[in-house]
Amino acid sequence: MAENGYDDLEKQKLLLQQHEEKHFTSSEIIRDIIIGVSDGLTVPFALAAGLSGANVTSSIILIAGIAEVAAGAISMGLGGYLAAKSEADHYMRELKREQEEIISVPDIEAAECGEILAEYGVEPHEYEPVVNALRRNPQHWLKFMMKFELGLEKLDPMRALQSALTIAISYIIGGLIPLSPYMIFPVAKDAVIASILITILALLIFGFVKGHFTGEQPFKSAIQTAFIGAIASAAAYSIAKVFRV
Amino acid sequence: MAENGYDDLEKQKLLLQQHEEKHFTSSEIIRDIIIGVSDGLTVPFALAAGLSGANVTSSIILIAGIAEVAAGAISMGLGGYLAAKSEADHYMRELKREQEEIISVPDIEAAECGEILAEYGVEPHEYEPVVNALRRNPQHWLKFMMKFELGLEKLDPMRALQSALTIAISYIIGGLIPLSPYMIFPVAKDAVIASILITILALLIFGFVKGHFTGEQPFKSAIQTAFIGAIASAAAYSIAKVFRV
Numbered sequence: 001m002a003e004n005g006y007d008d009l010e011k012q013k014l015l016l017q018q019h020e021e022k023h024f025t026s027s028e029i030i031r032d033i034i035i036g037v038s039d040g041l042t043v044p045f046a047l048a049a050g051l052s053g054a055n056v057t058s059s060i061i062l063i064a065g066i067a068e069v070a071a072g073a074i075s076m077g078l079g080g081y082l083a084a085k086s087e088a089d090h091y092m093r094e095l096k097r098e099q100e101e102i103i104s105v106p107d108i109e110a111a112e113c114g115e116i117l118a119e120y121g122v123e124p125h126e127y128e129p130v131v132n133a134l135r136r137n138p139q140h141w142l143k144f145m146m147k148f149e150l151g152l153e154k155l156d157p158m159r160a161l162q163s164a165l166t167i168a169i170s171y172i173i174g175g176l177i178p179l180s181p182y183m184i185f186p187v188a189k190d191a192v193i194a195s196i197l198i199t200i201l202a203l204l205i206f207g208f209v210k211g212h213f214t215g216e217q218p219f220k221s222a223i224q225t226a227f228i229g230a231i232a233s234a235a236a237y238s239i240a241k242v243f244r245v
Numbered sequence: 246m247a248e249n250g251y252d253d254l255e256k257q258k259l260l261l262q263q264h265e266e267k268h269f270t271s272s273e274i275i276r277d278i279i280i281g282v283s284d285g286l287t288v289p290f291a292l293a294a295g296l297s298g299a300n301v302t303s304s305i306i307l308i309a310g311i312a313e314v315a316a317g318a319i320s321m322g323l324g325g326y327l328a329a330k331s332e333a334d335h336y337m338r339e340l341k342r343e344q345e346e347i348i349s350v351p352d353i354e355a356a357e358c359g360e361i362l363a364e365y366g367v368e369p370h371e372y373e374p375v376v377n378a379l380r381r382n383p384q385h386w387l388k389f390m391m392k393f394e395l396g397l398e399k400l401d402p403m404r405a406l407q408s409a410l411t412i413a414i415s416y417i418i419g420g421l422i423p424l425s426p427y428m429i430f431p432v433a434k435d436a437v438i439a440s441i442l443i444t445i446l447a448l449l450i451f452g453f454v455k456g457h458f459t460g461e462q463p464f465k466s467a468i469q470t471a472f473i474g475a476i477a478s479a480a481a482y483s484i485a486k487v488f489r490v
Contacts, residue, residue, distance in 0.1 A: 126374035130372055228324060239308075
């Protein structure tokens with residue numbers, strides 16, 4: 001098996017170009033939209049349903065819902081931004097540390113490099129040329145250690161901001177769906193029924209689309225997503241009933 | 246530089262054992278606690294402060310807050326569990342696909358393997374022995390492709406459940422801190438002041454501890470965390486004021 005590997009490198013490269021692998025790599029923006037809409041549909045929905053169980057008027061439910069959507073969007077958005085920024089800072093700190101190690105203890109770093117490949121059953125005489133190639137170019141060596149030793153990849157700082165805005169806007173859009181009936185029906189009892197119907201429908205559609213993008217079975221994903229919303233709102237409703245005024 | 250690399254492999258290995266790198270790797274449980282407490286402190290706090298801006302009684306604020314905590318904990322917990330489970334399913338699907346490719350188009354997969362190392366400036370004659378070593382052991386080869394081509398690592402299914410419970414419990418604990426004054430003071434105006442004071446204090450302490458664990462500057466992290474809470478609650482308060490009954 002090992003012998004026929006590189007008889008014709010050019011042919012291999014050609015094959016490689018033709019053969020485009022269709023592994024699913026979820027776009028990060030889609031992931032952010034999913035996080036935002038999913039939480040936005042569930043939590044304000046459950047809060048509104050819960051409050052309707054405590055004999056509260058539609059207008060107070062609406063205020064509570066909108067206040068929650070605002071707080072949730074800011075917390076998720078700003079929180080997401082700072083988390084991404086802190087991840088980027090973490091990368092830079094580790095990069096600097098690894099850089100210093102390559103300069104101050106190159107033999108140890110080279111041995112670590114070999115250890116990484118040895119984990120995959122590669123013998124010292126087989127990985128030595130690769131380790132030497134990396135030592136030839138410290139920039140490549142550094143990148144190799146960051147990815148293969150630490151599993152870290154460079155983050156785009158603009159992504160942090162984009163991610164924060166995407167999550168926040170998605171949360172607001174998701175959150176306004178269950179709240180919209182409370183804007184129309186002044187009696188909470190009527191509004192809650194309309195809210196349950198449109199939100200369960202929205203959760204099913206959203207779960208289906210989400211399943212399509214994440215590579216899960218769309219129907220299973222639809223049921224699961226609606227199930228979380230149902231459980232959360234049932235719990236909020238029961239608790240509010242217990243504590244009601 | 247490249248010549249002195251492997252004169253004495255045993256010496257290198259000894260050095261490697263002595264030199265334990267102190268790169269920070271955030272424990273996943275700590276990350277889950279941070280996610281839960283951070284959101285738990287912020288959102289119910291902002292919701293309660295917001296409602297107090299709409300002339301709502303302490304008891305309704307408390308019901309809304311508790312309903313939100315229940316809904317948020319279930320949404321985050323169940324959502325986290327299903328996300329982790331879907332990630333584990335994704336890994337298994339990709340593993341199967343990669344396995345099939347190794348069997349059906351081994352030369353293409355071997356060329357891809359070479360391409361990965363070529364990105365780091367390693368020449369074909371240098372990486373060929375490594376590629377051949379991987380082809381010798383398909384299990385190692387598969388693991389190598391999963392990690393270095395797709396960047397995927399095997400997930401423990403029990404981790405999904407543990408993660409869900411950790412996030413949910415942390416959210417509840419975080420959420421009860423800003424709500425506790427509403428249990429004590431019947432007048433919302435008094436409760437909101439007490440809630441702001443203890444929550445800002447809790448956010449500062451929590452941000453400080455979080456900074457310590459994530460490798461950020463603890464004081465910077467404390468200020469940032471309290472800032473998110475303040476912005477979220479100010480927004481919720483302003484919106485509730487506008488919509489108030």
